[in-house]
Amino acid sequence: MRIVHCVSSLKVGGAEKCVKNLIKVQKQKGFDVEVLSFGDKSDAFQYDIESLGVNVINVKGNILTRLLKAIHYLQGFSTIHIHSPAVIKAFAPIFPVLIFKNVIYTIHGEVEPPIGFIKGSHKLAQCYINKVFGVSESIKKGIRQRYGWNSHDVTVINNGVYCPTLPHQIAKQPILNLCTVCRLVPLKNITQLVEAFARYELGHLATLNVYGDGPERGVIERLVEVHKLHDSVILHGEVLNEDAIYDHQDILLINSTTEGLPMSLLEAMARGIPVISTSVGQIPKLIQHGENGFIYDVGDIESWHKLILSQIHDRDKLMQVGQHAFAFIKQHYAIDDVSAIYEAAYR
Template sequence: MKIGITCYPTYGGSGVVATELGIELAARGHQIHFITYSQPFRLTGREANIFFHEVTVTNYPLFEHPPYDLALATRMAEVAEFYSLDLLHVHYAIPHSVSALLAKQMLADRNRTLPIITTLHGTDITLVGLDRSYLPITRFGIIRSDGVTSISEYLCDRTREAFNVTSEIAVIRNFVNCDVYVRKPELVAAMRPRFAQPNERLLVHLSNFRPVKRVLDVIEVFARVSRALPARLMLIGDGPDRSLAEHLALHHGIQDRVHFLGKQDNVNELLPLADLMLMPSEMESFGLAALEAMACSVPAIATRVGGVPELIDDQINGLLFEVGDVDSMADAAVRLLLDQTRLNELATAARKTAQDRFCASRIIPLYEDYYRRVIDRT
């Protein structure tokens, strides 16, 4: 198939999933065309069967805010027509689904068909889409798409409730390449000394550092852990709360034990170095960062929110707590890090969960089947 993919190419879950999906589909022989304003950060530009089409927006003095959504619709239509795309798969409803509908109509006027699939990722439904300024157009984009998928049962239910959607929403959960995200002892032995001494535990957090990720809670938890045992913390990612996190680490006097790594392309090499993942988010529609860690045999301490319980089974492959309960999270982390046998049990179960339920080899065929269903009925 020839598949167009549009996503936000920045450091965030929806962009990561869309990019990894494109990479996996390309590896299976499909021709993938990314249509967005910059190359998705996880693409190297050297992948076979993958093409990137930049969306450029002209700045006129008349426009206080350049109309990216209109430029995107035009570029979608151009690419779809030139390359004879079989379908367009857009990730994150706002504004991508609406731009796709415009592109579809532009092509229909030229007697060309372009099936559209929208994947809902989280804040496009639970935050942005619920804003009164966007709710009607978000609902319009969802119900007019030829196919809709969500990354968790939680998000599917939330979408039906919030937007009164009665049409089909296929739940196709996030995935991870279990051959790429895996703990390799020789690599761990070579890289871990850069971040922790042999007698120190290493914790990790991965996010876009937005308030919903509660990175300040990560610092609070680690401050308590580091008072109980020798430990260090890797923070992977960047965003608006980074400076606040740095200030809080300085306040607790732990700045010399916290590694702010910024955005990293080699997440699959960094995660296996850790003993434990911290994901104290206020909301997660799925919890992709935790899944990537779990595939690397790193269990997560996370919050019992959104779709996270669909991924983490409390006390079996990770630990779940209420939002903001940093004391309980820290106490549990300390007990776990001091009990290697229990930590190994959770790590083994975490890896098995990723392999059995969320490996790309299991999830990508679900997308392929759904693509064919949508194409056949449009």
């Protein structure tokens, strides 16, 4: 069995990270797996995937060149796993080639990308797709409006993450390490957290580690400068090594105004790191407040502050919540279990 995962790019994103996790476990299991990407060789996750010994083919050039390359490459695989609506569109002119393949399609995004001919290409794709997965119930329920497909044809599958054998040891240092892991854009609302750090003078109780980059970085840097937070708010930039991010963290903060199901939440919980998050998107379906994490309403920064203080002062409770988070993710989101579901579809 030869499997090729097809993506629009290997830039940093939730779908791309899920693909990377899936490829890693499939490679470890001995599958013959490769990647077809319409992105650039410089894409962040391409190096990570190639370092696993997995071949990545970048399909570039004009439309005719890309199609000829894709046809030539796809013929060598029995199973084609597509992870992007943009790939469905790109494959529309060569759909006869795909009719004779086992084609799996996973829909990762809650919102359709703003590109043309999406509905038309997906209508055509019904001729060759053998199995459709969606990473949330909302994707399954909205599939008729989205593409005109029957929701019964979509199987919900969780995004998978790696789970260590044991949860991390947290809350052992006098000052807690809090972190955010996201693209620095307005909807992530990191500026509000930095302002709250200054207003409530949290710098003597905790450190806020900001991982990620984006258009809001300059605004955050100015806030750090104005409020003299250089010792308590640290901007690390974009870091791809998950262990380098999470190994010394005690709490993950998510302050988004809108979300689907962020991979950072799964990654932190998988390591036994509790999450304090706004109650948006799929997050309230995972987090049972006070049991395996904490949630608060968007904009309710006073409740956020109370949650921070309670975790700082009750370390035993924080460690217990972290253990519950670890157990929950291990039961429902372990990458080995997710991969096993896909492997059944590949056969």
